[in-house]
Amino acid sequence: MRFIESWIPATLVATRDLTPSIRELLIRPESFDGATYPVGSHINVAVTIDGRPETRSYSLVGEADRGGYRIAVRRAEDTRGGSRYMWSLAPGARLSITLPASLLQIDWARRHYCLIAGGIGITPLVGAAQVLARRDADFTLHYAVPSREQAAYLDVLAPLLNERLIVHVGNEGRRLNFDNLFASLPPDALTMLCGPMRMLDAARRAWDSAGRTVSDLRYETFGSSGSLPTEGFRVRFVDRNLEIEIPSDRSLLDVLNESGCEVIADCRRGECGVCAIDIIKIDGELDHRDVFFSEPQKRANEKICACVSRARGTITVDIRHRPDAL
Ligand code: FES
The missing domain is CATH 3.40.50.80 (Nucleotide-binding domain of ferredoxin-NADP reductase (FNR) module)
Incomplete structure (x- = not known):
């Protein structure tokens, strides 16, 4: 399954604090005609974290709303910075978002x-x-x-x-x-x-x-939630004399790509498995945060979804040609 992203300009119309740590944001795209979307849809929002452009995904709240797209963001310190950015926005802020896409398949014919x-x-x-x-x-x-x-x-x-x-x-x-x-x-x-x-x-x-x-x-689930605290870890490569640090606020996928180790990705939500890379050795622990691999596959610890999953300690990976990823 491929996720096609079309980015459109939008404006943050209003915010509302639902709880001390959850803020609702109403976002209206330019030329918004109140178009409907399937329940369970999400949008991606372009965010800036420490000056770097990144993407975060948020579920749309409720049925289609003529006022725009309604999302809710929990402010969390133990994450990669997306929530801090979203909480820093005030009404009138200009945003870039994707059109709604639905991943939660709902069979409405059940009893x-x-x-x-x-x-x-x-x-x-x-x-x-x-x-x-x-x-x-x-x-x-x-x-x-x-x-x-x-x-x-x-x-x-x-x-x-x-x-x-x-x-x-x-x-x-x-x-x-x-x-x-x-x-x-x-x-x-x-x-x-x-x-x-x-x-x-x-x-x-x-x-x-x-x-x-x-x-x-x-x-x-949310890519920000795992079994271990979100902390930095190190990555070695089986085919080169290189070791890199993955900071607590960056994804393995982003740091690998910035380091010139190209890893393709698609959903960036731990759902499609396109970004999976081979694990050769673990000096520490893996924290699988995807919903793509089955429980037995996760226990085997042979692959990791680089977009959301993390580790503690040092892992050795193999990112050479992977026919199964094509
Ligand atoms: S890009 Fe889809 S699981 Fe990582």
């Missing part, structure tokens, strides 16, 4: 649905909940947050969903139990999840244990 959001993962699921509520579908939205004050969009979701919304608040002792949840679902239920990598890993394990159909669990 039962289960939506699961972890933290800022609520953003692509607001629209799905709105559509399902309008269709009076049989569904429940499980929303897991560390504390109630960090739960964005409760003001929209609570009156819309009533008892179909279940909020799992960590500091109130209400944690989401995937084993119990999946055991309670009808056999043909479609589950859609968006949350951090650790949540996704736990959900996939429980889904497998429950013996459910693999393709009935659809998910997205």
Whole structure:
């Protein structure tokens, strides 16, 4: 699957703080005609981090809005700087964005649905909940947050969903139990999840244990979330006497390409696998942050998606010709 990007000029129209650490931004492209987009779509935004041009991807919140594209950004220090840039913008700022593209395939013909959001993962699921509520579908939205004050969009979701919304608040002792949840679902239920990598890993394990159909669990995660803290690591190359540092605020993909080690990429969200490179040796630990490789492939630690995944310590890679990447 190839992701074709068309960049268009846009303006930040308004901002709204949803929680102390989550800000909503309304972005209107030039010549915006209120065009619709599929629920689960995202846009890419051109950002500048330490003077370097980079790209960040954000889910569109809710159903199509005549005012523009609505995104929500969680301010996070332990990331690569995109959220700091987005939070620095004031209404009137000029932006460059891509047209909406959808990666979260939703089968609207099911009889039962289960939506699961972890933290800022609520953003692509607001629209799905709105559509399902309008269709009076049989569904429940499980929303897991560390504390109630960090739960964005409760003001929209609570009156819309009533008892179909279940909020799992960590500091109130209400944690989401995937084993119990999946055991309670009808056999043909479609589950859609968006949350951090650790949540996704736990959900996939429980889904497998429950013996459910693999393709009935659809998910997205954020490239910024992993099992290890985001820190710098080192890369050696099997075919050359070179060692480079990947700083905590840069991706492996970007630093490799800047160093003249060309690695092709496509989605830059850990979804397509185009940027996968071979791992020869690990002096430390890998932190797979993609959703492309299966769990057994990740445990094998033979490849890494350079766009989102990271490491601790030093890894040795082989980026010579890879026929499987073409
Ligand atoms: S470019 Fe798609 S997974 Fe890295």
